[in-house]
Amino acid sequence: MSKLPAVLITGASTGIGEVYAERFARRGHDLVLVARNKARLDAVAARLIQETGVSIDIIQADLTRVADLDIVEARLREDAAIGVLINNAGGNLRGGFLTQTPDDVARLVALNTTAVVRLASAVAPRFAEAGTGAIVNISSVVGLAPEFALSVYGATKAFVTFLSQSLSVELGPKGVYVQAVLPAATRTEIWEHSGIDVNTMSGVMEVAELVDAALVGYDRREAVTIPPLPDAAQWETYQAARQAMLPNTRQEHAAERYRTAG
Numbered sequence: 001m002s003k004l005p006a007v008l009i010t011g012a013s014t015g016i017g018e019v020y021a022e023r024f025a026r027r028g029h030d031l032v033l034v035a036r037n038k039a040r041l042d043a044v045a046a047r048l049i050q051e052t053g054v055s056i057d058i059i060q061a062d063l064t065r066v067a068d069l070d071i072v073e074a075r076l077r078e079d080a081a082i083g084v085l086i087n088n089a090g091g092n093l094r095g096g097f098l099t100q101t102p103d104d105v106a107r108l109v110a111l112n113t114t115a116v117v118r119l120a121s122a123v124a125p126r127f128a129e130a131g132t133g134a135i136v137n138i139s140s141v142v143g144l145a146p147e148f149a150l151s152v153y154g155a156t157k158a159f160v161t162f163l164s165q166s167l168s169v170e171l172g173p174k175g176v177y178v179q180a181v182l183p184a185a186t187r188t189e190i191w192e193h194s195g196i197d198v199n200t201m202s203g204v205m206e207v208a209e210l211v212d213a214a215l216v217g218y219d220r221r222e223a224v225t226i227p228p229l230p231d232a233a234q235w236e237t238y239q240a241a242r243q244a245m246l247p248n249t250r251q252e253h254a255a256e257r258y259r260t261a262g
């Protein structure tokens with residue numbers, strides 16, 4: 001029987017990433033778990049090894065640091081056993097754009113976008129060469145909604161969704177599956193880190209339900225999975241409206257409303 005591919009999961013020390021680790025371990029996949037908190041990674045790994053018997057390596061890495069990112073990229077490039085990348089690590093910031101410092105903003109962009117695209121870039125050539133592999137990027141519905149005014153966080157997630165959709169177009173024909181997962185509010189520590197008491201919020205999904213739904217989309221090979229969205233036709237209508245606009249954007253002249261008199 002051929003061995004299942006190993007799965008590298010970033011942000012696996014807690015929250016959504018920890019549940020991904022548990023679900024893939026239960027499916028019999030070996031794991032490589034990445035995050036900063038080594039004690040927590042060790043505890044997750046010890047529990048899952050004991051419960052499932054899979055092999056688990058951990059890499060302690062701060063994905064905002066180039067030197068740490070280099071180590072994870074090298075593992076993705078060189079370890080042929082890894083066939084799935086779950087790009088999950090991410091964060092949010094406290095407050096609004098006017099109170100967030102340029103350094104905080106840069107760190108968030110580094111974690112939520114640069115790390116995601118660099119890790120995908122490290123692994124994609126090997127997957128394409130093999131004609132198989134999966135890249136799962138955890139985005140957010142916030143990336144669809146400038147109205148929420150979570151400007152930098154939302155922009156990073158719009159980047160992740162766009163990157164995933166576009167990589168799906170580019171890599172899909174080479175046998176590489178790319179999925180964007182767009183959770184809405186899910187009960188994890190991310191809220192506490194952004195200064196919000198999740199218990200004061202309504203419509204919050206439990207993390208296990210979120211990941212199980214995302215894995216239904218994964219097993220169906222969906223390009224975009226939005227676990228909380230009741231009516232999938234709304235997403236399809238949105239995509240169709242965007243696609244209908246595209247042929248109209250290539251024009252020799254500016255649209256009538258922008259033409260100056262004379």
Ligand SMILES: NC(=O)C1=CN([C@@H]2O[C@H](COP(=O)(O)OP(=O)(O)OC[C@H]3O[C@@H](n4cnc5c(N)ncnc54)[C@H](OP(=O)(O)O)[C@@H]3O)[C@@H](O)[C@H]2O)C=CC1
Pocket residue numbers: 010011012013014015016017034035036037038040061062063064088089090091092111138139140141182183184185186187188189190191193
């Ligand atoms: N919870 C929610 O409501 C939603 C979450 N999401 C997205 O889901 C993903 C997971 O978030 P969630 O589980 O909620 O958040 P948590 O805060 O619970 O977990 C975040 C994970 O990322 C790791 N991490 C954070 N910073 C770094 C870093 N600099 N380098 C490496 N690892 C890091 C953390 O581990 P450690 O501290 O050990 O490094 C932890 O394992 C994120 O991309 C988030 O944007 C999307 C929509 C909704």
Ligand SMILES: CC(=O)[C@H](N)C(=O)O
Pocket residue numbers: 091092139140141142150153183184185186190191194
């Ligand atoms: C705003 C958040 O922090 C949350 N992770 C989300 O994407 O809904």
